[in-house]
Structure formats: structure tokens, C-alpha cells
Amino acid sequence: MTDSTAQCKRGLLGCLGLNWFFRLLSSSIGQKFVMGVTGLLLCGFLVTHLAGNLLLFAGAKPFNEYAHALHSQWELVAVAELGLVVLFLAHVYLAVTTTIGNYRARREFYVLKQSKVPGRIIGANTWMFASGSVVLGFVILHLIDLRMGLRRSLHYFPDPEAFEAPFHNTMAALSDPISRVVYFVGAIILGVHLSHGFASAFQSLGLNHPKYTPLIKIIGKIFGVIIAIGFASIVVFVPGMWR
Amino acid sequence: MNHAASKNLNLTLKIWRQAGPKQAGGLKTYQVSGISTDMSFLEMLDVLNEQLIASGEEPVAFDHDCREGICGTCGVVINGQAHGPDSGTTTCQLHMRRFKDGDTIVIEPWLAKAFPIVRDLIVDRSAFDRIIQAGGFVSVNTGNAPEANTTLVPHHVQQDAMSAAACIGCGACVASCKNASAMLFVSAKVSHLASIPQGQGERSKRVLNMVATMDAEHFGNCTNTGECEAACPAKINLTNIAQLNREYLKASLFSKE
Numbered sequence: 001m002t003d004s005t006a007q008c009k010r011g012l013l014g015c016l017g018l019n020w021f022f023r024l025l026s027s028s029i030g031q032k033f034v035m036g037v038t039g040l041l042l043c044g045f046l047v048t049h050l051a052g053n054l055l056l057f058a059g060a061k062p063f064n065e066y067a068h069a070l071h072s073q074w075e076l077v078a079v080a081e082l083g084l085v086v087l088f089l090a091h092v093y094l095a096v097t098t099t100i101g102n103y104r105a106r107r108e109f110y111v112l113k114q115s116k117v118p119g120r121i122i123g124a125n126t127w128m129f130a131s132g133s134v135v136l137g138f139v140i141l142h143l144i145d146l147r148m149g150l151r152r153s154l155h156y157f158p159d160p161e162a163f164e165a166p167f168h169n170t171m172a173a174l175s176d177p178i179s180r181v182v183y184f185v186g187a188i189i190l191g192v193h194l195s196h197g198f199a200s201a202f203q204s205l206g207l208n209h210p211k212y213t214p215l216i217k218i219i220g221k222i223f224g225v226i227i228a229i230g231f232a233s234i235v236v237f238v239p240g241m242w243r
Numbered sequence: 244m245n246h247a248a249s250k251n252l253n254l255t256l257k258i259w260r261q262a263g264p265k266q267a268g269g270l271k272t273y274q275v276s277g278i279s280t281d282m283s284f285l286e287m288l289d290v291l292n293e294q295l296i297a298s299g300e301e302p303v304a305f306d307h308d309c310r311e312g313i314c315g316t317c318g319v320v321i322n323g324q325a326h327g328p329d330s331g332t333t334t335c336q337l338h339m340r341r342f343k344d345g346d347t348i349v350i351e352p353w354l355a356k357a358f359p360i361v362r363d364l365i366v367d368r369s370a371f372d373r374i375i376q377a378g379g380f381v382s383v384n385t386g387n388a389p390e391a392n393t394t395l396v397p398h399h400v401q402q403d404a405m406s407a408a409a410c411i412g413c414g415a416c417v418a419s420c421k422n423a424s425a426m427l428f429v430s431a432k433v434s435h436l437a438s439i440p441q442g443q444g445e446r447s448k449r450v451l452n453m454v455a456t457m458d459a460e461h462f463g464n465c466t467n468t469g470e471c472e473a474a475c476p477a478k479i480n481l482t483n484i485a486q487l488n489r490e491y492l493k494a495s496l497f498s499k500e
Contacts, residue, residue, distance in 0.1 A: 024495040027454055028426075028464045029488055098464045102422035105463030107356040111257075111270060112349045114323035116330065116419065116473035126421060126468055200467040206492060208485030 028101075031094050036201035038091040043198060043223070045084060046190075050230045056238045060167040067166035092136060099129045128200075131193040138186025145173040154179075174239045184235045191228025195221050252278040252339060255347040256291065258303055261360050268360065270349065280340040284327065285310060285317060287339055288350075304363040312336040312476065315411030318418070319364050320351040325415040325474040333413065333476040353414050355423035357460045368414050370460040371428060375412075377456035378449035379432040381441045394440050404438035407431045409477040416471035416479075422463030427471040429457050430487035431479045437490055447498035450490040 013022050024030040052070070055063045071077060115121070144150045146169060149160065154172040157165040173179045198220035202208065207216075253276040261268030275294065278287050285307050292302035308316035312333040319334055321327035327337040342348065350364065358366040396404075410431035417425050433450050436442030442449070465484055472481045494500060 020495055020500070023451075023455075024492075027491070028424075028458050028462075029454055029491040030495070032464060033488065033492065102424070102463035102466070105356050105423040105461055106354070106421060107423070108354045110320055110323055110351055110354060111259075112323035112351070113320075115470060116324050116328075117469055118330075118473070126466075128466060196467075203467045203481070203485050204465075204488060206485045206487075206489030208482045210482075213482075 028098075031098055032204040034090060035094050035098070036204035038087045038094075039197050039201045041087050042084075042091065043194065045087075046194075046227055050227060053234055054230065056167075056170065056234055057241070059242065060164070063167045063170070064163055064165075068163065088139075092132075095129060095132055128193065128196060131189050134189040135186060135193055138182055138190070141179065141182050142186070145176075145179055146170065151176075171239065171242065174235060180235055180239075184232055187231035187235065188228050190231070191224040193224075194227055195224030198223050250280050250344070251276075252280060252342060252344045252346070254278055254287075254342065254345075257347065257349045258364070259351045260303070260363055261352075263362060264359055268363075270351075278339055280338070280342075282339045283310065283335055284321070284337040284339065285335050304361075304365050306365050307335060310335040313411060315413035318353060318413045318415055320353065320418055322349050325353070325419040326413075326476055330473065331476055331478045333411075336476075353418035355414075355417045355462070357423065357425070357462050358414060358417060366414070368412075370462070371412050371414065371425070373460060374425065374429060374453050374456045375432065377452040378445065379436070379453060380445075381436060382444060383441065396439060400438055404435050407435035407438065407479065407483055410435075410475075410479050411477055413476060415474045415476060417462065419470045419474035420463065420465075421468065421470065422466055424465045424471070425457050425460075425462035426465040426484050426487060427475060427479055427481075429453050430483035431477075433490055434483040434486045437486070446490070447494035447500050450487065450494050451498075451500050454487075454491055 013019050025034065052066055055066050145154065149156050149169065151173075154169070154176055156172060157168040159165065160169075174183070199213075199217045200220075202213070202216050207213075253274070256273045256275060257270045258273060259268055260271045273291055273295075275287065275291050278290060282290070285305070288303060288305055295302045305319060306316050308314045310317070312335060315333075317334045318326060321334070321337070326332055326334050328341055329337055352360055352364045353366045353368075354360075355366075357370040358368055361367050408431070410428060412428065414428070416427035417423050433453060436449060437446055467481075467484075469481055472479065
């Protein structure tokens with residue numbers, strides 16, 4: 001056992017006894033672990049966000065009531081938003097760094113490459129970075145449209161605190177052709193991303209067993225389809241319903 | 244053997260030729276004729292090399308040893324698939340009856356930053372040796388072998404250890420992975436030794452050191468695509484990678500290392 005002075009020679013992390021933590025987070029397996037945890041927690045956000053947004057089918061009053069009930073708890077919302085930003089940034093940061101590392105590790109590409117997985121021609125699993133990038137672009141536009149309210153062309157409700165504002169602003173975004181197309185494509189690609197990501201996260205966390213892995217894979221596919229259809233249906237049907 | 248069923252094939256081969264590690268390489272086209280369908284893939288390459296030697300050209304360099312699928316020395320990418328189209332098969336156990344007369348076959352070496360090309364189809368897989376040196380062993384007393392039944396290992400545990408131990412270290416997992424990840428190889432050794440009593444002493448140290456060496460050798464990350472499992476001639480299962488992840492996390496959180 002080393003005493004504390006000897007540990008301090010190994011830098012701040014050594015002094016705090018956190019070398020093991022730094023080693024975990026900088027290792028390939030630790031990074032996949034963080035990727036899986038952040039991904040699953042973001043899946044949890046998607047469920048609540050979709051549940052809330054489906055109130056758009058019920059009309060302006062229920063949606064506005066829900067939005068105001070949510071935002072009246074501003075302390076909770078602030079903590080949740082901070083948490084989501086941290087989760088999202090960690091997920092995106094690790095996606096970028098590991099993809100660069102993977103690209104460098106591959107270095108050269110075969111003249112001819114074919115999968116040996118029976119029946120696989122092209123899979124969501126090989127397009128996680130591409131699908132994730134599309135989702136990132138969609139999320140950025142979505143935040144500009146409805147969280148920050150920065151798109152002047154959208155005709156936002158004059159008073160952002162008014163009871164009618166949430167529904168009005170959502171309709172304004174959904175009737176904008178650019179937002180409509182990006183939201184629709186974003187929802188579908190998000191579903192593709194989840195169809196591999198959900199089950200993959202469990203593997204990264206070390207949870208793979210013949211007892212439950214087949215079920216997790218099926219749930220992952222169904223989850224991807226529900227999220228894609230759920231959000232896409234809002235984009236497709238809601239603007240026409242409440243014109 | 245049913246010789247009546249054997250046929251002779253005429254094939255076009257497109258083979259990666261590279262004179263040395265620093266030289267530029269490229270695909271070169273060769274014709275071979277009269278290849279028996281009873282031949283193994285490596286015997287077909289032997290025929291080509293005889294032909295090249297007779298015409299005064301350098302033969303194609305490729306790795307091989309036992310030619311019965313147990314040593315892990317051979318391995319090339321055949322038409323874009325590590326060890327060719329059959330599952331659970333090494334290149335030496337692939338037979339020419341899998342091909343048709345007139346086929347074009349593209350033959351490339353394993354490609355990965357961690358596996359630099361030595362010459363033609365031969366790559367340097369010593370990165371695997373360094374990973375094994377980092378922890379793929381057990382420390383035991385020298386002297387007489389202990390009585391076999393003093394340490395009892397339940398049958399299902401033996402089975403798990405044995406199926407992980409089946410890895411022959413050929414590198415097909417790295418070659419077939421889009422990220423050139425060595426996780427299937429590392430997980431096979433870690434799972435094998437974590438399953439048996441003899442491996443317990445170094446269990447935490449082993450997984451931490453092997454993963455650290457794997458990362459330092461510039462292998463990529465696992466993105467759970469399963470290409471390694473499909474290409475593996477020893478049919479090492481992806482559940483081993485999940486076990487590797489568990490072992491690594493356990494060692495990080497609960498060991499003194």
C-alpha cells in the first residue's frame with residue numbers, strides 16, 4: 001500500500017485516489033459503458049417527451065395545461081435540462097472520439113467487403129454515427145425552434161408566458177416546411193438509431209445472456225418503431241387536425 | 244472420397260501483392276486452371292505459386308501451418324469475408340467446391356492498423372502476443388501436476404471455459420470488424436480464465452492489463468455489430484464480450500488495482 005504523499009506525486013487524480021476512475025473513463029470499455037448508460041437515460045427522456053407531445057392529438061387546452069404544469073416546476077425543469085445537456089454532450093462527445101479512434105484503427109479498407117452475418121446486407125448497427133449525426137442536427141433545429149424561439153419566420157405567440165403560447169408555437173413550428181421535413185426525417189432516423197442502440201447498450205453494460213437478450217433485442221426494435229411512428233405521426237397529422 | 248463428383252475449375256484470382264511493409268500494394272490478377280474441387284483453398288494457392296515460380300515470378304507470400312484448422316496461423320479475406328464464405332471455418336479448411344468454374348476470387352490480407360502488412364497476404368499479429376503477455380496466463384506452482392480431482396469444476400463451468408478457450412488467435416475478428424476491434428479475442432481469453440479456479444488469482448489484474456494493452460495497440464472499440472462472431476472460425480460468442488465488459492467494470496470498482 002502506498003501512503004498519501006507517494007500518491008500525490010502522481011498528480012491531482014492520484015491525490016484524490018481517482019486514478020482508477022480516470023483509467024475506467026479513458027479505456028475503450030469504460031467509454032462504451034458511458035455511451036450505453038447515457039443512451040439508455042436519453043431513451044427514458046424520449047418516453048416522457050413522446051407521452052407529453054401525444055397530448056397534441058387531444059387539442060390545444062390539454063396540451064397547454066400540460067406544458068404549464070410542467071414549466072411551473074421550474075426548479076425541476078432546470079435540473080432536468082442540465083442533466084439532459086450533460087447526458088447529450090457526453091453521448092455526442094464519446095461518439096465523435098470513439099468513431100475517430102475506430103477509423104484510425106481500421107486505417108485501410110478492403111477492396112471488397114461482405115458481411116458474414118447470415119442475411120445481413122446493410123444494418124442500423126453500422127450506421128450509428130451517421131444516424132446519430134442526423135438526430136443531432138434535428139435536435140439542434142428543434143431546440144432553436146421551440147426551446148429558444150429564435151426563428152423569427154415562425155410567427156411565435158407574442159407573449160411567451162401566455163396560456164395559449166405552447167400550442168400556438170408548436171403549431172407554428174409544425175407548419176413551417178423546413179421544420180416539418182427535418183422533424184419527420186429526424187423522427188424516422190431516431191427510430192433507426194434506437195433499433196440498434198437500445199439493445200447494444202445492454203451488451204456494453206455487460207448484460208448479455210440467452211435468458212433475456214433475445215427479448216431485449218425485440219424490445220429494442222419495437223421501441224425504435226414506437227418512437228419513430230409516435231413522433232412522425234405528430235408531424236404528419238397534428239397540423240391538419242387543428243387548422 | 245467421391246472422386247467421381249470432383250471437377251476442375253478455371254479461376255481468375257485478384258490477389259493483394261505488396262513487396263514489403265513500406266511499399267505500396269495493389270491487386271494483381273492471375274489465372275489458374277485445372278483446380279480440383281477437392282483441393283483446399285491453400286492448396287489452390289500452392290498451385291498458383293508453383294505456376295509463378297515456373298514463370299520466374301515471386302510466389303505469393305501467405306501464412307499457414309497446421310492446415311487442419313487448429314493453429315490459427317492462416318487467414319486471408321476472401322471476396323470480402325474473413326476466412327471465406329463458410330461459417331466456423333479457417334482458410335485452410337475452406338474447400339474449392341465452394342466455388343464455381345469461371346469465378347473471380349479477390350484475396351486480401353487482414354487489414355488493421357494493429358496488424359501491419361509484412362508482405363503480400365502476411366500480416367504481423369504480434370499485437371495479440373503482447374495482449375496475451377499482459378495477462379493471458381495463470382501462475383501455478385512448478386513440480387508435479389496436482390491430482391486432477393482436488394479442484395472440482397462443475398461441468399457447465401468447464402463447458403463455458405472450453406468454448407471460450409477454443410479461440411485460436413487467428414485475428415479474423417479484427418479483420419472483419421469495421422472498427423478493427425480485438426474485443427472478441429481479448430474477451431475469449433478473459434472469459435476462459437475467469438471461469439476456472441486456476442484463473443482467479445490474477446482475475447482483476449488480467450482484465451485491466453489486457454484491456455490496457457489492447458487499447459495501447461490501437462485496436463478499435465466494439466460497436467456490437469456482431470461481424471466478429473460471424474467470422475470467427477472457433478465460433479466464439481458475443482456473450483464473451485459482455486463478460487469482458489462485466490469483468491472490467493468489476494475489476495475497476497471492486498479490486499485494489
